[in-house]
Amino acid sequence: MIKTISDIARMAGVAKSTVSRYLNGGPVSERTRQKIEHIIKEQNYVPNTFAQSLKAKKTNIIGTVVPRLDSFASSQTLMGIDEELRKNHYQMLISNTSQDMDREIEAIYDFARQKISGIILLAAQVTKAHLHAIAEINIPVILVGQQHEQVHSLVHNDDQAGFLMGQHVLSKGHRKIVYLGVTEKDEAVGIRRKNGFRRAVDACSECEVSYYETGFKMSDAMAAASLILKEQVPSIMVCATDNIALGVFKAAHLNNIQIPEELSITGFGGYDITEIIHPALTTVQYHYFQAGKLAAHNIIQLVLEQKVDMLSVMDVELIQRESVDKLAANRV
Incomplete structure (x- = not known):
């Protein structure tokens, strides 16, 4: 079993820096990407993300701030975020604030001190304190569920x-x-x-x-x-x-x-x-799960200093069921 990225580089016939760039979500050619992925799967290689984080100026960890965990919307969004991050070799660190605004602001600063690469913020509201914290930490942030013209936002319609x-x-x-x-x-x-x-x-x-x-x-x-x-x-x-x-x-x-x-x-x-x-x-x-995936995709793009629209809007769909009675057939 291979143990280091040097082993992968040798087997793939590429430079160690190329493998490192791939593991950290950086750009590599499609042919190289397929070759590296094949070797990783074949050899059951598990990256030492903690060691990578210590060496890197930026980690491959995305912080996610949620107001509550016992919510269908939050859990589905988190599942979407996690799937997209893992697919791109990033990890998610969650901070639950239990709908406490002070803890929410504190979580933003805590993540910044932990050298995370970006923050996905599922905020119930956006205050001046939020905006001040986001500007001060100088780390990419995406709001999910709320929007503000100064911050990249993803909302449902x-x-x-x-x-x-x-x-x-x-x-x-x-x-x-x-x-x-x-x-x-x-x-x-x-x-x-x-x-x-x-x-x-x-x-x-x-x-x-x-x-x-x-x-x-x-x-x-x-x-x-x-x-x-x-x-x-x-x-x-x-x-x-x-x-x-x-x-x-x-x-x-x-x-x-x-x-x-x-x-x-x-x-x-x-x-x-x-x-x-x-x-x-x-x-x-x-579509909370899809919103989570898009939020994760967008934060990765921002971490890689790629262009992302300031506002992304998710479509919604009316589901008609039995809890609504029709009072009159001719009423419109």
């Missing part, structure tokens, strides 16, 4: 998602609507998603729409929905996330309200569980 859901709700004949959202400190979910929905329903003069806020946790949504349902029972509750929708499901069951006969419910996200529950949840599918 939240405005379009909200608009698609608004159009769908109207097409099913719903006119008495509750929108259960989140704080506007979260620009993507709290503002853009809601604004897209509002853009669709504002075109309907017959609509009666009430807007409420809750937290991202299912328990918070359940409590908020229980209070709302004591005040009124709309024909539909449009929830800013699938997790919130699941909380509303629970509140409806506790109040003996039938879904969708007495209350229709929708979400956003496309979590796996939304297809399993009964009735299955109408939602907007977000």
